[in-house]
Amino acid sequence: MLRVGLTGGIGAGKSTVANRFAEHGAVLVDSDRIAREVVEPGTPGLAALAEAFGEDILAADGSLDRPALAAKAFADEESRKRLNGIVHPLVGKRTAELMAEAADDAVIVHDIPLLVEGNLAAAYHLVVIVDAPVEVRVRRLVDVRGMAEADARARIRAQATDEQRRAAADVWLDNGGAQDAVLAEVDALWADRLVPFEANLRLRKPRPPMSPMIAPYDETWPQQAERRLARLRLVAGERLLRADHIGSTAVPGLPAKDVLDLQLTVPTLADADALAGPLADAGFPPLEGEWWDDPQDGSAAPWPKRLHVGADPKRPVNLHVRTPETPAWRLALLFRDWLRANPAERDAYAAVKEELAREHAADGTVADYADAKQGWVNDAFGRAEVWAAQTSWQP
Ligand SMILES: CC(C)(COP(=O)(O)OP(=O)(O)OC[C@H]1O[C@@H](n2cnc3c(N)ncnc32)[C@H](O)[C@@H]1O)[C@@H](O)C(=O)NCCC(=O)NCCS
Numbered sequence: 001m002l003r004v005g006l007t008g009g010i011g012a013g014k015s016t017v018a019n020r021f022a023e024h025g026a027v028l029v030d031s032d033r034i035a036r037e038v039v040e041p042g043t044p045g046l047a048a049l050a051e052a053f054g055e056d057i058l059a060a061d062g063s064l065d066r067p068a069l070a071a072k073a074f075a076d077e078e079s080r081k082r083l084n085g086i087v088h089p090l091v092g093k094r095t096a097e098l099m100a101e102a103a104d105d106a107v108i109v110h111d112i113p114l115l116v117e118g119n120l121a122a123a124y125h126l127v128v129i130v131d132a133p134v135e136v137r138v139r140r141l142v143d144v145r146g147m148a149e150a151d152a153r154a155r156i157r158a159q160a161t162d163e164q165r166r167a168a169a170d171v172w173l174d175n176g177g178a179q180d181a182v183l184a185e186v187d188a189l190w191a192d193r194l195v196p197f198e199a200n201l202r203l204r205k206p207r208p209p210m211s212p213m214i215a216p217y218d219e220t221w222p223q224q225a226e227r228r229l230a231r232l233r234l235v236a237g238e239r240l241l242r243a244d245h246i247g248s249t250a251v252p253g254l255p256a257k258d259v260l261d262l263q264l265t266v267p268t269l270a271d272a273d274a275l276a277g278p279l280a281d282a283g284f285p286p287l288e289g290e291w292w293d294d295p296q297d298g299s300a301a302p303w304p305k306r307l308h309v310g311a312d313p314k315r316p317v318n319l320h321v322r323t324p325e326t327p328a329w330r331l332a333l334l335f336r337d338w339l340r341a342n343p344a345e346r347d348a349y350a351a352v353k354e355e356l357a358r359e360h361a362a363d364g365t366v367a368d369y370a371d372a373k374q375g376w377v378n379d380a381f382g383r384a385e386v387w388a389a390q391t392s393w394q395p
């Protein structure tokens with residue numbers, strides 16, 4: 001099952017987007033709704049709230065007086081934390097139960113207002129954020145929902161900043177304009193990304209191979225890599241020694257094929273094999289066959305590794321799982337750091353890549369392109385080693 005985390009500030013349009021996903025066939029898990037269920041009359045949740053905030057948060061019929069609790073809970077940080085401490089564990093438990101009930105081929109859309117605040121992004125295959133400017137959100141909450149303006153602003157203050165949401169977003173949906181516009185984006189996201197992503201995940205199928213087209217440096221590459229590394233750290237757990245963004249997309253200013261190279265370091269290949277299933281479930285199926293890094297001078301036997309590929313059709317990822325005793329593991333880190341520290345070498349490398357990409361665009365073969373590039377890279381390793389010695393570089 002594909003787990004999509006859907007979030008955004010209050011009034012941004014999460015429910016609007018979530019309902020459209022549901023129309024397409026997504027299984028919706030709605031945190032606000034669960035948060036209501038766990039404090040229904042007669043529940044231990046409601047009793048705990050009354051104990052913590054006083055009987056005056058109860059209406060005459062014994063149900064929760066939501067505006068009364070909101071007034072107390074959003075008044076200060078300590079009260080809000082007390083509220084969260086009571087409700088969130090109950091919501092978490094019920095959420096896990098609902099997710100476990102979903103079919104293997106489900107696309108779960110989890111509408112969760114506090115995904116960023118709770119630092120939960122790594123638990124999803126993809127995080128979708130709905131956004132609209134603060135003033136637009138306040139207007140909608142006041143005019144359409146009938147919320148008091150001060151209440152709307154108090155909740156906005158209690159939530160994540162735009163910058164924090166940007167860092168967590170794999171997909172950013174702008175709902176500052178007409179509803180039709182955001183719904184059209186949702187339709188495209190469903191058809192072009194979520195449906196094939198779910199199928200790739202279930203069938204453990206990598207996305208199709210990349211063309212050798214070189215893209216200009218994208219300054220969001222490091223953040224995109226970091227979000228995937230966070231997911232990988234979560235599933236790899238204690239077997240993981242370290243997780244790094246390597247390759248050309250890890251070098252600021254370097255044009256590159258738009259594929260993120262990530263390296264997981266594990267003690268032994270047996271650890272890599274034990275992780276094959278969990279990595280596949282997290283959206284990184286293993287590529288079939290045996291994979292080796294070739295020593296550049298041809299002197300030693302090739303170094304074995306495991307290779308996984310991202311299942312997300314819109315975010316190509318090559319995931320190299322290596323052990324620290326292979327020289328390829330160390331070279332991946334050295335080459336990256338050397339290029340980062342030496343802009344002239346980086347620019348020379350960019351020129352070589354662009355020249356080769358032009359030549360191979362005609363025949364369209366990625367393998368030939370990679371072979372030709374390796375010549376420059378092998379020479380560069382020599383210069384990188386000199387730099388490593390001079391600067392006492394350590395991986
Ligand atoms: C305080 C309560 C009773 C007020 O109820 P009300 O009907 O006015 O709001 P509702 O529950 O529909 O929430 C509307 C929106 O408020 C924001 N919000 C709600 N709780 C919180 C919170 N603890 N911190 C920050 N924002 C919150 C979210 O954007 C949410 O989508 C209610 O919000 C609540 O029980 N909150 C605690 C549970 C919670 O954190 N829910 C959010 C995700 S699990």
Ligand SMILES: Nc1ncnc2c1ncn2[C@@H]1O[C@H](COP(=O)(O)OP(=O)(O)OP(=O)(O)O)[C@@H](O)[C@H]1O
Pocket residue numbers: 008009010011012013014015016017032113140141144145175176177178179180182
């Ligand atoms: N593009 C839009 N133009 C105008 N109104 C909109 C638009 N999108 C959503 N709305 C309206 O704004 C209000 C807030 O939207 P919605 O309920 O989807 O937000 P939400 O993020 O789920 O809110 P909450 O955080 O309270 O759960 C709703 O009344 C909705 O009908």
